[in-house]
Amino acid sequence: MQLTIHQIDAFTSELFKGNYAAVIDLEAWLSDELMLKIGAENNVSETAFTCRQADGSFAMTFPKQAPTEVDNKPAELLQGLSIQPVEVLKNRQAYFAIYENEQDVFDLKTDSALLKTLFPLDVVATAPSVKYDFISRYFWPASGGDEDFVTGSIHTGLAPYWAQQLNKTSLSAYQASSRGGHMQCDVGEHIVTLTGHAVRYMQGTIFL
Structure with missing residues (x-):
């Protein structure tokens, strides 16, 4: 074969x-x-x-993994981010650091040694965007790296969150890593389709 x-x-x-x-x-x-x-x-x-x-184009469908509120924000998370988020959420994959301004996400610096202690959860920083519906950056020292280039799986949590915030089910997303990447996210009742x-x-x- x-x-x-x-x-x-x-x-x-x-x-x-x-x-x-x-x-x-x-x-x-x-x-x-x-x-x-x-x-x-x-x-x-x-x-x-x-x-x-x-x-x-290509499309992938995943189960929806909307994040929920965090009652006690880990000190290692807040100390590991150079800019403090306005809100912190989490799902089974990562902590979600929510920012009001996309420039904060672009400018954000992280302490990988501190974020690594959050194992098994990674960290995603996200904000609404002018050009896109939302942007993000994904930090994964707990899983073996500093920052991922483009992370499809985390959009199963990002898309439902921003769908609720922006009152829309079809959203454009940009991951602002050194390589950068963009995708379309369509949020259903139980699934998220990434194109x-x-x-x-x-x-x-x-x-x-």
Whole structure:
């Protein structure tokens, strides 16, 4: 069996932006065991087995994970952020540091040593935006890195939050990392659908 594999930059229309990943288009699903082995062999942050849309974009659907209020804000969280948030929430993945101004998110500096102590939760900083509905930055020292380029999974919490704040169910989002990435978020009753574009950097063949 031969499979075509692409290394792409996802959630962007520009090369060397967004989040790099491996993508494999399948005519029929492989076993979970084989897909896990392929992902391990690729040795990139993510290997995706996806279906592309007619317009060349791709869409992924996840369960909604709306954040909830935090009664006691961890001191390590507040001390680990150079700018104090106006509100702190959390879901099963991360603490949400909410800011009123997107410039605060752009300017934010973090202390990775302090944020690492929040394990198993990461930290996402977010604010409403002029160009987009909202922006974010994702810090994950608790999971092994400083700042992620583009984090699809955290938008399962960001999108429901901003959908409620902005009273809309279709939102544009931008993750303001060094590479940057943007996506469309559509919030349903129980799910969040993320839609984005990608550019191909490299193509090859897998021999199985």
